[in-house]
Amino acid sequence: MxxxxxxxxxxxxxxxxxxxxxxxxxxxxxxxxxxxxxxxxxxxxxxxxxxxxxxxxxxxxxxxxxxxxxxxxxxxxxxxxxxxxxxxxxxxxxxxxxxxxxxxxxxxxxxxxxxxTSAIAGPAAAGIPITHRDYAAQFHVITGHRKQSAKELDWSVIARLEGTVVFLMGMAQLPHIVNELLAHGKSEGTPVAVIQWATRNEQRSTVADLRHIEEAVRLGGLGSPALIVVGGVARLIDPDSPGFMPFRTPDDAAGSRDSGNRRDFGDDGMEICAGQ
Structure with missing residues (x-):
């Protein structure tokens, strides 16, 4: 044997x-x-x-x-x-x-x-700590790919989770994830990072708030395989990490004339450099 x-x-x-x-x-x-x-x-x-x-x-x-x-x-x-x-x-x-x-x-x-696991190493490759004393005392890892017979996730619970939430295998479900989080009370200013091919030479990433992350992914051309990081730690993404693509909305472009190279998403959001 x-x-x-x-x-x-x-x-x-x-x-x-x-x-x-x-x-x-x-x-x-x-x-x-x-x-x-x-x-x-x-x-x-x-x-x-x-x-x-x-x-x-x-x-x-x-x-x-x-x-x-x-x-x-x-x-x-x-x-x-x-x-x-x-x-x-x-x-x-x-x-x-x-x-x-x-x-x-x-x-x-x-x-x-x-x-x-990519749930921890993936964010780290983009400069994102999965926990941080100022942002996240806990983290949760959720699969975005489930058996057809599986029950729907309880989004009312997920939207209220504190700390960091990482979705693996979730790119095909990104619109659904965003819609459910918003529908169940997650702030639209919540920072979200998406990292494709994490740790590999092909690595690419972007960051935006929950309201704009789908647009950022579309403009950046990101796809599977990728992981989705939801929570305050996403604001710590390293703009010098391999394959990072800054995202700017038209409002950002207009605002940058008055506020320099920074984007402010409010109390629940983030502020990152977007001047490249």
């Missing part, structure tokens, strides 16, 4: 995988990996190691979860050392818990190598 190791590949930058995670890739007989795993990591494999791309993307899976489960069991029962490579951390919206349960239920040994 072989075994399966659920390996967290981290947020994207190959340097951010754990030492143990890299060692698992280097010693595996088979590497079963998802779409968002940085291909550089696959170059660390043995020359005779097999690669299996299961290509999981939102609403478009090359291989179903049931097929992945069966594949992992079959490979392990063939005596293979399997590295199941997942972006971020396997247990943070990575379905790692489901896969582990299935494997153990089939009598297949399974261990977990945690990874650096």
């Amino acid at each position: 072989g075994h399966v190791t659920l390996v967290g590949a981290g947020p994207g930058d190959p340097d951010l995988i754990t030492v143990r995670g890299r060692r698992c890739i280097e010693t595996a007989d088979v590497i079963v990996y998802d779409h968002l795993v940085n291909p550089v990591m696959l170059e660390w494999r043995r020359d005779d190691a097999e690669l299996v791309n299961v290509g999981k993307m939102p609403s478009h899976h090359l291989v179903t979860q049931e097929q992945i489960n069966a594949l992992l069991v079959r490979l392990a029962k063939q005596g293979k050392r399997v590295a199941r490579l997942k972006s971020g951390d396997p247990f943070v919206f990575g379905r790692g818990g489901e896969e582990r349960q299935f494997l153990l239920g089939q009598g297949v040994p399974c261990e977990v190598v945690p990874g650096v």
Whole structure:
């Protein structure tokens, strides 16, 4: 009997995988990996190691979860050392818990190598701390991609959450997220940052208030994969971070003639440099 190791590949930058995670890739007989795993990591494999791309993307899976489960069991029962490579951390919206349960239920040994989750590393790559004594004493991570059978999120609760709220896999639902937050009382001046391809060379980001974030994303050409950071810490985004794109409304442009290069969104909002 072989075994399966659920390996967290981290947020994207190959340097951010754990030492143990890299060692698992280097010693595996088979590497079963998802779409968002940085291909550089696959170059660390043995020359005779097999690669299996299961290509999981939102609403478009090359291989179903049931097929992945069966594949992992079959490979392990063939005596293979399997590295199941997942972006971020396997247990943070990575379905790692489901896969582990299935494997153990089939009598297949399974261990977990945690990874650096993009929910924390992604904002950090843009200069945003997930917590800060002046802005956030707590944080919440919510998936923007849910099972069709899942109940709707309780937006009345989410809109009242204090601290930082991070949405993963939520870009396709951005209009819905914005509308629900506003409809349930979230201030339209709440700072929101969007970071695409966080920690990778392709990283891009922007920031605006809740009322304008959809426009900022559209003008910046941002898309999936990206994370959405809602809360006061978003105002701390580093304008010198890779791929940062400042957003200015027509009102900002007019106001800048009187107030310099700063934008003020009021008591619940933010003030950032937009003069580039």
